[in-house]
Amino acid sequence: MxxxxxxxxxxxxxxxxxxxxxxxxxxxxxxxxxxxxxxxxxxxxxxxxxxxxxxxxxxxxxxxxxxxxxxxxxxxxxxxxADWLAMSLSGLPPVRAGRFFVYGAHDQGRVPPNTVNLKIDAGAAFGTGHHGTTVGCLLAFDDLLKRESFERVLDVGAGTGVLAIAAARTGSRVAIGTDIDEPSVRISNENAKLNQADARFVHASGLNDAKVRGHGPYDLVFANILAPPLVALSQDIKLALKLGGVAILSGLLRTQERRVTAAYLSRGFVLERRYRRDAWSALVLRRVG
Incomplete structure (x- = not known):
């Protein structure tokens, strides 16, 4: 139809x-x-x-x-x-999240000095950096980087690739992103080249895919998706992380925090911090068991 x-x-x-x-x-x-x-x-x-x-x-x-x-x-x-997505993005202001500055082509001349500048083309993918969930992930990552580093990073449901690109631009040796949507994978790889970031994006339907598993275990896993798949993937995310590794989870509403947190606590994680923007929440959990 x-x-x-x-x-x-x-x-x-x-x-x-x-x-x-x-x-x-x-x-x-x-x-x-x-x-x-x-x-x-x-x-x-x-x-x-x-x-x-x-x-x-x-x-x-x-x-x-x-x-x-x-x-x-x-x-x-x-x-x-018309291309309403491109038109709407052209009116979006750039976003500052800690050390990260996310902007589109229309804001090329507004890039500040002394920030990690991420130029993101959304195309048909989700995750420009303007959404509350993406900002929460970047703020959480910025705070973590003040005291530790992450050599291997996985971004589950990468969208435009902004999170894995942020990791690659701040020293992660391995930055892998996955998405079940093939156009998103293409757009993510294009954004990585645009930002001269050594991040790679693959089309994969789960964390058990050989293209994902072969680079683990990871020090950090981003999962900016939705609450139901976050719960369903709790064991897979645990197995993808090394002991002591960190999961930054978002795509959930504040009212869904308890449900998602409970799923991870039962898998051997501890909740370290939560970030809230608008109605959305980002959770920082560490694998301790």
């Missing part, structure tokens, strides 16, 4: 919006859906969900999940027949 590009916009209180977002995450038919959640008006407690379905079925599913929540209002807007 052909699909006219649309943007689904839902607004409600923080509790209502987070509950609606959890319903999207819990629906297996919407596992690959792209959406964001952020605070739109702090004084009035208005939070906003923006979703960009890629099929008619996904659009119907997103609208159905959001309509189940009476505290959420939903509007569907038709997008013009």
């Amino acid at each position: 052909s699909h006219s590009p649309v943007q689904i916009i839902a607004r409600g209180s923080r509790v209502a919006a987070e509950t609606a977002a959890e319903a999207i995450d819990a629906d297996p038919m919407l596992e690959g859906a792209t959406y964001s959640i952020l605070e739109e008006d702090e004084d009035r407690d208005v939070w906003r969900i923006d979703a960009f379905p890629t099929t008619e079925e996904e659009s119907e599913g997103l609208q159905a999940r959001l309509a189940e929540h009476p505290g959420v209002t939903v509007v569907v807007e038709t997008l013009a027949d």
Whole structure:
């Protein structure tokens, strides 16, 4: 079935919006859906969900999940027949996260000195550095680098590759990224070349893939995906890490912290720190067992 590009916009209180977002995450038919959640008006407690379905079925599913929540209002807007992703990115400001500065081609002239500058082209991939989950991962990584180094780094669900590229640019000898989406792998490798970073990205459906396993065990694993796969991958991420290694996990809402943390504590991890931006959370866990 052909699909006219649309943007689904839902607004409600923080509790209502987070509950609606959890319903999207819990629906297996919407596992690959792209959406964001952020605070739109702090004084009035208005939070906003923006979703960009890629099929008619996904659009119907997103609208159905959001309509189940009476505290959420939903509007569907038709997008013009254009490269709306590129157009939206052209208006995004650069992002500073600790020592890292993430920017697009349109901000070439705004790069500050004395920062690790990451020029990222999103194309059709997710993870420009502007999303709260990616910023949380970069802030967590920046803080860790102040006291330790990571020779081998794995980025699970790499998207644009910004996290593995950040690792390669800050001294990691091995920086491997994986994604189940082939266009994302291509875009990540292009971004690595653009940033002159010795990071490599492979198409792999799991951490047991030989292209992933052969470079382990890793000192650090990034996994900026969603809460359900984070839980499902807890044992695989443990086995990919050396003892004492660190996992930086994101793609989860604040309300999902307990569920994800519990899965990793049961696998022999300890929670060292959490970072929160908008409704999103990033967790830093260390393997101790």
